[in-house]
Amino acid sequence: MNTLxxxxxxxxxxxxxxxxxxxxxxxxxxxIPAVLRFRxxxxxxxxxxxxxxxxxxxxxxxxxxxxxxxxxxxxxxxxTGIDTPVELQLRGVLVAIADAGGTWRAADAPxxxxxxxxxxxxxxxxxxxxxxxxDAPVSRISDDAVHDILVGDxxxxxxxxxxxxxxxxxxxxxxxxxxxxxxxxxxxxxxxxFNHPGEISGIRVSQYGALTRVPNASAF
Numbered sequence: 001m002n003t004l005x006x007x008x009x010x011x012x013x014x015x016x017x018x019x020x021x022x023x024x025x026x027x028x029x030x031x032i033p034a035v036l037r038f039r040x041x042x043x044x045x046x047x048x049x050x051x052x053x054x055x056x057x058x059x060x061x062x063x064x065x066x067x068x069x070x071x072x073x074x075x076x077x078x079x080t081g082i083d084t085p086v087e088l089q090l091r092g093v094l095v096a097i098a099d100a101g102g103t104w105r106a107a108d109a110p111x112x113x114x115x116x117x118x119x120x121x122x123x124x125x126x127x128x129x130x131x132x133x134x135d136a137p138v139s140r141i142s143d144d145a146v147h148d149i150l151v152g153d154x155x156x157x158x159x160x161x162x163x164x165x166x167x168x169x170x171x172x173x174x175x176x177x178x179x180x181x182x183x184x185x186x187x188x189x190x191x192x193x194f195n196h197p198g199e200i201s202g203i204r205v206s207q208y209g210a211l212t213r214v215p216n217a218s219a220f
Contacts, residue, residue: 046114046180047178048201049114049115049117050178051178051201051203053114054093054113054176055203057074057093057095057111058203060108061074061095061165062165062171065165065166065167065169066168068167069167070097070098071097071164071166072096072097072098072107072164072165073095073098073147073162073164074094074095074162075095075096075104075147075158075160075161076093076119076141076176077092077093078090078121078159078161079158080190081158081159084159088110088112089192091117091181092110092111092112093111093112093113094106094110094111094160096149099150101148102148103148104150105150106152115180116180116182117180117181118180118192118194119161119176119177119178120136120137120139120181120194121138121139122138122139122141122143123138125138125193126192126194127194127197129194129195129196133194133197134197136197136198136217137202137217139174139177140174141162141175141176142161142163144160144161145160146158146159147159163176163205169209170208170209171206173206175205175220176203176205177200177201177214178200179197179200181193181194198217200217200220201214201215201216202214202220
């Protein structure tokens with residue numbers, strides 16, 4: 001029987017550098033699916049919340065039009081500018097009622113779609129996806145136009161896409177497509193790049209103001 005002499009410790013084998021590298025590689029490989037699942041879950045929650053917010057704002061615009069007996073628009077900021085930072089581009093939404101002199105009075109403060117979710121414009125957007133945006137859906141909505149908006153006591157001039165409801169709550173119809181959009185710095189500016197054509201949902205608005213949630217790209 002082996003016994004330890006006083007003052008002596010049992011020898012233990014240390015891990016080699018190669019063994020440590022192998023273990024780290026395995027841990028990294030195992031963690032990647034978990035990270036991807038977390039990201040997908042977060043984007044899914046943001047997409048559902050964006051649909052909820054957009055549907056709520058569309059319903060508010062329609063009800064405001066009927067109650068006020070005036071045209072009312074849901075505005076979506078389409079370009080950056082003095083009154084529109086890039087954080088609001090294709091993401092900031094605002095309900096506005098027709099006012100005197102061609103201005104639009106904001107019914108409430110602007111809201112932002114959650115997370116990185118933004119409105120896909122009416123033509124194929126910039127995309128870093130290997131196949132580009134391809135045949136993925138785009139919004140069918142009125143062309144963006146410059147709006148003179150009165151927010152509180154302050155005027156702002158902003159270019160916006162819009163859905164307009166008349167005093168009966170009717171509209172020309174629209175399809176609003178949502179997808180994650182990333183801010184990509186370019187020379188002297190920033191652009192919104194849509195790099196996930198498979199991650200899409202949206203809202204369809206009938207000419208009578210009825211709203212239909214569209215859960216994915218194949219449902220458009």
